[in-house]
Amino acid sequence: MKFVTAEWDGDVFVGLVDGDAARILPLGKAAEKKDGRNDIPSTMQECIVQGDSFIQKVACLQAWTENGEADELFIPLDSVKLLAPIPKPSKNIFCVGKNYAEHAIEMGSKDDIPEHIMVFTKAPTTVIGHNETVLNHQNITEQLDYEGELAIIIGKKGRGISKEEALEYVFGYTIINDITARDLQTRHKQFFIGKSLDTTCPMGPWIVHASSVNHPNKLDIQTMVNGEIRQKSNTENFIFSIEEIISVLSQGMTLEPGDIIATGTPAGVGKGFKPPRFLKPGDAIEIKVEQLGTLYNKIEN
Template sequence: MKFATAKLHSRTFVGLVMDEKVMDLHKAEKKLFELETIPETLIECVSEGEKFVRHVEQLVEWSKKKNSEESGSYIYPLSDVDLLAPIPEPRKNVICIGKNYRDHAIEMGSEADIPEHIMVFTKAPTSVIGHMEGIDAHEGVTEALDYEGELAVVIGKTGKNIPKAEALDYVFGYTIINDVTARDLQKRHKQFFIGKSLDATCPMGPFLVHKSMVEDAGDLRVETRVNGELRQSGSTKDMIFPIAEMIETLSKGMTLEAGDIIATGTPSGVGKGFHPPKFLRKGDQVDITIEPIGTLSNPVE
């Protein structure tokens, strides 16, 4: 199942994406069952875990039994809606794993920069934007704005001290994040938070794909294009620390909650890794593709 937070006119809703259409789950439930039990936000739906997924499956089955005229009141062409970030307002900072691909660690310095232990930083919730929303160039604040295409994990149930063998049971699904970074601020302040947390520098989406649709999250291709030019092409199988290990490490003494988001690191090919660097400028277009999630696209404005 592929979920979205979508907006049609002034209405924001949780949607189920089916090919090139999206089902408004709130309206579908009211029309089919005369109920209103589905939460208003996708983060709340995620918190219900498999109960939510089973309920959506039931809605889909009942919808198939109705005629097309009835379904037209709650199923729209995907092209008619705006796609917000799947979780537009995270409850916490987005958790990010740094230098999790060997070649990226080297392009950022040398082999000495390959981490022995998981490197963790965060991005502020106010940095999050959706598919096709503009990345803020922040002219006057930074001259070295960079892109980082990443697979992101969305936690589906609360846990602490989670063993690696059980870690993937705590995953609800996956989305895409562009970990846009102001490299000069990152260097100036000797830490990551400011350079990673400028407003409108965490594109997320376009969809949140349930884990049942992803055969192996440890073997997905991550591709980033800037103005159509392929810059990053890597595979999650090359991550130094796999997803289960991330969850185990992060949950040691720290509670992970449903709706928490973990960006798993980026392959080589970021702007800073080129000579000379290829930083983002106003007018650029960044497209990040990870199947079966889709393509996250954002202009720089």
């Protein structure tokens, strides 16, 4: 199952992407037609909170549409505007730093490979969707950089989660571009300002439910800038697995439905080149993650 937050004809809704990713089913309208009432929440956050009961409702709707009775409800994918799957996160986005050894080395040396998980956050106001424009922020930064990442969407509340149980707390997965102002990151020492400029967390194009991703720690990931491959790796190269990330974050801190965790970026970021290759106005960034799709954004001209 692939879930989107989409806008069409002035209406924002939670939708289900069909198998060939050509159409979207507005879940609320489908429920109303099938059952005479719309019991689908209006936001992705609320859907995630419902957990298994939401997934069961969607499975019933999905089966019902197979007889063709609801064909008129489907909207062509290219007719809608895809928003970020969670357009307004209720918390900062958790981000894991230096989770690929080669990236840690390109940003410093072998001594920079962490022994413990590094975590920073991005403000909710950074979030934009697939195909949206990233502001160039040229008035405050000359070193805007890309970071393609797999992101985890937490599905249920938990604290003190064990590694063995961690995947049970995952609702699904999406793609994030952790765009970073490197000069601000260096100037302020802490990462928050350099990571939290408006529009610097493109996310999407959808959330793929965890049941559709069999091996999240073994997914190809690739970032292209203007069609040139800059990053290419696999999540099997994580230093800290998804299970360990969730477990460590939850020790003493409650994770909640809708929490977003970016799992780190591979080697090949702009700063890692000699000389560095930072983003320029008009640059197009595509991040592909196996089983999840492609997140596309351009930098403001």
